[in-house]
Structures are given as structure tokens and as C-alpha cells.
Amino acid sequence: MTSPHRPADPRHGRPAPRPEPQWSDPRHDEEGRRIFTEDDLTDYFEAVDPRVLARDRRRRHWWHAIVLTVVALLVAAGTVTAWQVLRGEWTIPGWEAAPPPEPLLCPAGTVEYALDSTVTVYNGTSIGGLAGDVANALEERDFVIGGVGNKGFSTSNMVAVVVSGKGGRGTSLAVQRNIEGAVYLPDRREDDTVDVIVGRKYKGLRPAGDVSRKPGPLDCQRLETESPSGG
Incomplete structure (x- = not known):
């Protein structure tokens, strides 16, 4: 006779054994990984x-x-x-200080009077319209004017400063001849342009009939003059 609570085993006619209870290990998760407590x-x-x-x-x-x-x-x-x-006791190759540039000297000898370089006129004062007035006056005497503007200088208590490189020396001489009292200042530019910075002491151009067009030296006043071989 079979138990009313367990089904009979069809192979032997005996009740089927009870399944073993499945106890889970609390130190493992469902995927079998260990859990440290x-x-x-x-x-x-x-x-x-x-x-x-x-x-x-x-x-x-x-x-x-x-x-x-x-x-x-x-x-x-x-x-x-x-x-x-x-302190200069040790030098790193390539880090040496660049030698100071050679001082600019006033050109020696005479230069030709010329009007072929472009002239830019700057107002070195607070007087309005001064650069434009000077540019118009120079243009009437056949100078080539490149423009006008404002530019500060170490002092405005001057007539004018004429600045150019070697290529603009002829026109710089012409500007000096037309603006009496203008001082020439050489720089290292490589083109032939000329800058004119007008100061407070400017009173106008010299009368055209009094302007000499003969070759002559540039007037640098305070600058030392270079040797004749310096060109």
C-alpha cells in the first residue's frame, strides 16, 4: 500500500524518496563567489x-x-x-646672451640731395593737425608723402627729427634742408623710407629759394660721426 503523501515509484512499486533539502552556503552568492564576512x-x-x-x-x-x-x-x-x-660662472650652450648691437653713428661724408624716398610725417606734440600741415607743405615741394600719424618721442621740445636707414639718407638731407633745425637720426631699417617727427619748435618750412640742393653732410648734432670707411 502506498503512502497517501508520496507518489509510488512506478519501477518498484515503492514510494519515491523524499528530495534532499537544498541548503545554501551563506558565505557564497548565487553564482558561487565567496563572500568575506x-x-x-x-x-x-x-x-x-x-x-x-x-x-x-x-x-x-x-x-x-x-x-x-x-x-x-x-x-x-x-x-x-x-x-x-x-653670475656668468657657467654658460649653457645656446643660452649665451646676444651681444649688444653696435651703436649707431652719424654717417660720414656727403650725400646727394634726393626726393625719391617715401616720407611719413608724425606729430610728436599735442598740437592738432600739425603732421597734416607739414605733410602738405612738403608735398608741395615734390616730396612723396606716404602718410601721417602720431608718434611719441623722448622730447617734443624740438623742431623735427628725421629718421631713416642708409637707403633714405638722400631724402633725409632734403628734409633737413627744407626744415631748418631738423636733426637726423639713423636707424637699422633696410628700406629707403623716411620718418619725420615734428616737435613744438617747428615754425614752418624754409623759403624754397633758400634751399640748397647741393650734396652735403647730414646734421646729427649730438651723435658721434662714423669713420669715412663706414659709408
């Missing part, structure tokens, strides 16, 4: 030899000391090197 961690760390922990701490301290020492040596070496470079 607080007790597991406590047991692990208590099992570590204190001497091993002390040895690891000493190693870390040694490494920290070595790193700090290396950094301190690098900083000290950089400081000493920078100080020697600043």
Missing part, C-alpha cells in the same frame, strides 16, 4: 605575523626617505646651476 577579515589579519607588518613599514619608510633625498638633491643642484648661470 567581518569574522573572515579579522581572522586573516590576526594571522599575519606582526614582524612582517613591521618589516613592510620599515621598507615604506626607507623608500620615502630615498625619494625625498633624491628630490632635495635635484632642487639643490638646480638652484646652484641657476645661480652660476646668473
Whole structure:
């Protein structure tokens, strides 16, 4: 007779055995991965030899000391090197200071009177319209005017300053001949343009009939004159 609670085993005519209960391990998740509890961690760390922990701490301290020492040596070496470079006791290839430019000298000899260079007139004062008036006056005497503008100078208490490179010396002489009292100032420009900076002492152009067109020297006043071989 079969039990009313269990189905009979059709092969033997006996009740089927009860299935074993499936107990889950609380230290594993559903995918079989181990879950460490607080007790597991406590047991692990208590099992570590204190001497091993002390040895690891000493190693870390040694490494920290070595790193700090290396950094301190690098900083000290950089400081000493920078100080020697600043004092000129040691030079780094490619870091040498560029030699100072040679001083500009007043051209020696005479230059030809010319009107072929472009002249730009600047107002070196606070007087409105001064540059335009001078430019118009020079244009009436066949100068080629490139423009007008404002430009500060070390002093405005002057008649005018004429600035050019080697190529504009002839026109610079012509400007000086027409603006009595104008001072020539050479610069290192490579083109033949001429700049005229007008100051407060400008009173007008010299009468056209009094302007000499003969070759002559440029008037630099305070500048030292270069040797004749300097061109």
C-alpha cells in the first residue's frame, strides 16, 4: 500500500524518496563567489605575523626617505646651476646672451640731395593737425608723402627729427634742408623710407629759394660721426 503523501515509484512499486533539502552556503552568492564576512577579515589579519607588518613599514619608510633625498638633491643642484648661470660662472650652450648691437653713428661724408624716398610725417606734440600741415607743405615741394600719424618721442621740445636707414639718407638731407633745425637720426631699417617727427619748435618750412640742393653732410648734432670707411 502506498503512502497517501508520496507518489509510488512506478519501477518498484515503492514510494519515491523524499528530495534532499537544498541548503545554501551563506558565505557564497548565487553564482558561487565567496563572500568575506567581518569574522573572515579579522581572522586573516590576526594571522599575519606582526614582524612582517613591521618589516613592510620599515621598507615604506626607507623608500620615502630615498625619494625625498633624491628630490632635495635635484632642487639643490638646480638652484646652484641657476645661480652660476646668473653670475656668468657657467654658460649653457645656446643660452649665451646676444651681444649688444653696435651703436649707431652719424654717417660720414656727403650725400646727394634726393626726393625719391617715401616720407611719413608724425606729430610728436599735442598740437592738432600739425603732421597734416607739414605733410602738405612738403608735398608741395615734390616730396612723396606716404602718410601721417602720431608718434611719441623722448622730447617734443624740438623742431623735427628725421629718421631713416642708409637707403633714405638722400631724402633725409632734403628734409633737413627744407626744415631748418631738423636733426637726423639713423636707424637699422633696410628700406629707403623716411620718418619725420615734428616737435613744438617747428615754425614752418624754409623759403624754397633758400634751399640748397647741393650734396652735403647730414646734421646729427649730438651723435658721434662714423669713420669715412663706414659709408
